[in-house]
Amino acid sequence: MMDNAIEIRGLRKAYKGFVLDDVTFSVPRGFIMGLIGPNGAGKTTVIKLIMNLIRREHGEVKVFGLDNLRSEPEIKARIGFVYDVPHFHEDLRLKDIASALAPFYEKWDQGEFLGLLDEFELAPKTVFKKLSHGMKMKFALAVALSHDADLILMDEPTAGLDPVFRFELLERLRAIIQDERKTVLFSSHITSDLERVADFITFIHRGKIVFSSGKDEILESWGVVRAAGEGVRPEDVPGLRGYRQSDYSLDALTSDIASARSRFGEKAVCDKASLEDIMFFISKGEAHA
């Protein structure tokens, strides 16, 4: 049986105009999971619920096998957390912020922290408010990666970062999980980032989980069926998850590309779907099963 770093069961949280409902998924230890979905899908809400920054109405969150409410301090000591918008005391120098945070973590490694600042080209004496958004994000990452956390939890960490640093960050995440003890869960709507490093993908849309499984399995089995004319109707597509139709063509997303290929043969072009295709059709398609 696979050892899970995070187990979420039946999670619910309602806001005015938005409900996160019956969210269930788990993140296996030693892997990278990408939480994907369009803006407002509920990614940040899920991450905040894991961190107990917002109150859940129903459900259960277990991190390292422990309930995230009952064992809050023990769990958080092992988590490196990065917000979508980093909030630190704006008028403090980076080294002072770190000095305030370091005592909370037994495994805080000042050498590692300074090394990361150096690598990210951040001077320890710089005042936080003088940093750009991308640099603030880098600082938040340096803090999260400096206490040997067993779980790195990040909300949109790559947003606002330049492509070079994004690439480096993703490589770093891949290196982090090499010891098979550390786990990474990060949300993003930049699908290429997830395709590059994620082992598992959880897709969330309008507060509900659409799927949560291995990335390779998804990219192998999901596909886009493209047909011209009226030869193929949406309801004929096996495993239909969403479609776009005009008078002259049909583009349909299927979670069973093999069946679609055997059914349509020459009548339609069946390509493997990218995560971007999946996100597009499920978010903007006319229907999804």
Added chain:
Amino acid sequence: MLKLLRMEYVVNRRQMLITAAIFSGYFLFMAYKIDSPRVFLVTMSLMIGLAMPFGIIGRESKFKTASLVCSLPVRRTTVVLAKYAVGWIAMGFGLALALLLAAWLPFSKVSVAEILTLKSLSVCLLVVSILFGLIFPFTLRFGLVGIIILLVSSQLLGVVALILAQLLGRGPDPLRTVITGIIKGLRAMLYHEATPDFLMLLAAAILAINAASFFLSKALYACRDL
């Protein structure tokens, strides 16, 4: 808890110096202007009790760092407890500063010896507790907006009371009654004989107010979504 106190010190030390400077200016002025130790005591308590919630929560609210604090490996109850501890430490420093200035300044008209009695200090702590205890839970739950809500609500309540007094005609002015009641209460406490029973009563009131305020804060902070 100690880690949180240390954190508060590290992130707020510059603000503490600025606040101390502003307080010093205010206390200097009051020590020069006021010759009644009782009036000095009450104005000092009002200033400290009103200003501290702003000082402690103000920067956290401004920089939206409550979520940072709550993502650290501590329980929210501990965070609230630390905020109260910081509040009382800061208020202790504020009181000590005011008394030192009043005692040492050559132009001070205040007789500090009259303030430095168990009864006077207890009354001072009671006034501070009432203000701090009332304002702090709202500040902790809603940030600086909480203070504004509280102030606006008080003002609206005052306006409603005035309107009602006007409509009801010759009845007693409710605002005047409340204010007179507060003044009479303070005066009664300040002039009351410092018997052990009275001092015990003050101590119990201080403890009860702080405990009630803490438990309210704890409950409000637990439901705060960050």
